[in-house]
Amino acid sequence: MRGKALQLNPNVIKRNERVDLIFKWVAILSTILAISVLAALLIDVLSDGAGRLSWKFLTSFPSRRPARAGILSAIVGTFVIMGLTAAVSIPVGVAAAIYLEEYARKNWFTRLVELNIANLASVPSIIYGLLGLGVFVRAMDLERSILSGALTLALLILPIIIISSREALKAVPFSIREASYSLGATRWQTTKNAVLPAAMPGIMTGTILALSRAIGETAPLITIGALTYIAFLPTSPISVDGTFPFIHLSFEWLKDPFTVLPIQIFNWVSRPQKAFLVNAAAAIIVLLAITLLLNAAAVYIRYRFRRTWK
């Protein structure tokens, strides 16, 4: 009986090999399909827009004349919004992750919080736009400003930052914490000096990927009222003049209206003149390049600072 069970049936082997081969080809075809769609998109955009890319295109304001139009206000808007979004969401997100991972007791309440965060991560972005419109623009009266936009995007990526930071913190072996405690360190000292540095590459990778999601978001920003035509830059945060102390900081820019690259692209794509479509393609290349840079930074950090625990 046992001997028979071990006996290899050539038909079964043949069938399994065939299934194996079929699966291999299905997998290869899926990969080819995904890559060729992406390649087609890239080639199309590059062939349409590459010729339009120039320093002037990057440093001009939008215009009714396609040949004179540029994306300066959109690029600056994108960077300002992303910077402020990062400044708001990273401290809050990482702090929340540290609390949940290092301090919170595991009980029904923390489980409820965790469940909600996981849920929020998959809420469509337009919902965050409506929330931003109701809370920041109307209730808090921040107007349709850079501040409203950045706070809305910060809310949008907060769940992703919390989740990825928690994963990074979880990956730090418990022995590290024990070693720190055994030296008499407090919980905060342990977190600050041992756990957080060890988890930093993971946290940064997750954060950068979250930011590169936010950079392409259009719906929530349109909802809170980002503008389409804007031919000036936010107020400079620093001004120099003759009165003491000569250098002045200003936060006026937080209240300034703004536009971002995806909105500029969206507008150009829907114009009747074909020359605007070329502009849109060129702006898409710029947006793709920025996203690619961010993702490359994430990959670099992941490899550069990767640690192996013994």
Added chain:
Amino acid sequence: MKKLIVAALSFLLANALAVTPVLAKRLLVKVDGSSTVYPITEAVAEEFQGAMRGKVMVTVGISGTGGGFKKFCRGETDVNDASRPIKPVEVKLCRENGIDFVELPVAYDGIAVVVNPSNSWVDYMTVDELKRIWEPSAQGKVTRWSQVRKGWPDREIHLFGPGVDSGTYDYFTKAIVGQEGASRGDFTASEDDNVLVQGVSTDPSALGFFGLAYYEENTDKLKVVPIDDGKDTNGKGPVTPSPETVKNGTYQPLSRPIFIYVSSKSMKRPEVKDFVTFYLKNAKDLVREVGYIPLPDRAYDLALERFRKGITGSVFGGKGAKVGVSIEDLLSIEK
């Protein structure tokens, strides 16, 4: 070193908060509303900012005529781009918030009815035929070309049109079906007119409508349908849409004036007054440049007069889209 930086930063921060900003707050004119009117306002804003040498900034958003009025009537914007006259609900909303408005026509726009270039049977269409296709009761029933006119082939009709939030849709339904916002629901709708151009140009059974500018940029991919409104007073037989036929009032009923609305509160600010005056004085050339049809000079003069006097309210009685308003009609109402 670290302490020095912290000290320097906190010093800067403290003086930023303590000292009142030396910078003069910049003057801002906020415009929002229709995507149809957007190209004109964008052009005017560009020229105006140049003429003011950066002293006044203009922002232009796109949220549709209706979406724009919602912001306008809350007092969030100074000027609203509108591709149709204001509706009663919007007038009410404005009144509730104490916002009065001046209505100023800025250009004419035509709506083009188009088919695929390979469509050999459609030579022209009457308003009645269009109505038979688009009215709500046609849904699921009128599905073949042969049902529209005898002799047309027994092929399916595939319909394309702008989304129901657009002023173009509002106007088309009012002009063709007779009731604003009433149409069949089984058509391919898109807020992006280029999607409609793409749809009609790749589908031999297609019939669609959108702004004339989109046809004029794509004459090689589309075939435009002359329209017969059955009235001989404004041009006998079918009329092909063009800047001329829209301007001389023969392309009816699918020609319409488009507007800007100025908030009476914002009008008191000199920068808004300057912007609107600049708008009306320079509209003629800029309107043509961005692909729309300018009003006669006299219409701009009358609008300017209306603005200077601050005459509020809608000449359309706040009843939304009105069909068959020719330039002459408009002028006589403006008086």
